[in-house]
Amino acid sequence: MGEKREYKKRIPGGGRKKLKPEYDAGKNLKEQMESTVTLYEEERSLQSIADALNLNPIKVRKLLITAGIYESDIAEMVQRTFDNYRETRSYKDAVLSTASSLKLSRASVTSYLPYEKSVYFPKEAPVEKISVGAERQRRYRAVRKLRTEPTEEHLWEVVLLYSGVRLKTYSGLPFTYEIRKGRNGQYTKELWIDRRENSKSLAWSSVLLALNNIKEVGAVVDRPKALGDIRGVTYIYGMFYRFGLIDMPDKVNGKMKGAGRQM
Incomplete structure (x- = not known):
């Protein structure tokens, strides 16, 4: 019998080489x-x-x-x-x-x-995981559904898609909001408004209350308080304008420049 060959440890990934290593x-x-x-x-x-x-x-x-x-x-x-x-x-x-x-x-x-x-x-995928084009198209479709049928379900879908997007209040102050997840990994129905250094919470029940106070989708709403005496209504007003649920007086449009309804 011949000599026993020395065992050579296999190198990880050292199998057959790909014919097209650049192909992905x-x-x-x-x-x-x-x-x-x-x-x-x-x-x-x-x-x-x-x-x-x-x-x-x-x-x-x-x-x-x-x-x-x-x-x-x-x-x-x-x-x-x-x-x-x-x-x-x-x-x-x-x-x-x-x-x-x-x-x-x-x-x-x-x-x-x-x-x-x-x-x-x-639909539930966070916006940071999709392309810019897919994100914009998704917002467009969701907003169109909301304007056609302003239900809680459709509003929630739009609110999720606009999380982190720059919006403006009635007076022209920029803000964004985020929706956090609970321990179970599900979204909590509470919006956190981030303007400057401080974050304020906005209850989902307040958003729904304002939605129910809209008499006609796309109609002019003179001021935030017209949506009701609701905590955080100034932010809700800015959101609803961006979503196309309400319009605003011409005199206010200048303040909202840069926060138009592009998706």
């Missing part, structure tokens, strides 16, 4: 997603975006769904049904069950789901 599928997908969102912001059709990026329209839709900004009844129904099955089943089984339940093909179901191996940005 995740990075490429993210870049595609951001390009798709940018074109979608211009209100272009899926086919138009697909032609510009040399992609299939179905992939364009899937990228927009992954970015969290594409909305349609069937997309929401597929996602909701899939999520229910996914709680107790594997990804593959959840897809098959969804297809069977909705009488769709497996390919149709997956085309309405976000990319499994990519960063998915659901």
Whole structure:
């Protein structure tokens, strides 16, 4: 028998080298997603975006769904049904069950789901985790829903999306607000107003009270107190103006310059 070879310790990561070490599928997908969102912001059709990026329209839709900004009844129904099955089943089984339940093909179901191996940005994803384009588009859609149907649910969605965004009070003072999370990881329904050095809390019940005092969405509200004798109403007034829930007298608009309704 020959001599026993000396054992060489395996070096971590020392396996077969990648044929294309510079290739990063995740990075490429993210870049595609951001390009798709940018074109979608211009209100272009899926086919138009697909032609510009040399992609299939179905992939364009899937990228927009992954970015969290594409909305349609069937997309929401597929996602909701899939999520229910996914709680107790594997990804593959959840897809098959969804297809069977909705009488769709497996390919149709997956085309309405976000990319499994990519960063998915659901509606609850914090704004710092999404691209600027996706964030702006998400705000636009949420504000549009709120103006059409000013419910507590729609208002909460918009309030979450505008956390950290610079706003202005009736007198023109800049402020931002944040919404903190409790020990259970869920958002507390309390807004913390940060203006200069001190932070003040604003109860969600106060915001809802002001919402209920709006007689007509988009109507002129002369001053904050017209929304009610509510603690922190001057901040609520600035928020509601930015959300398009109210308008303000022409004489005040100059003070609000720089805090317009761009999304």
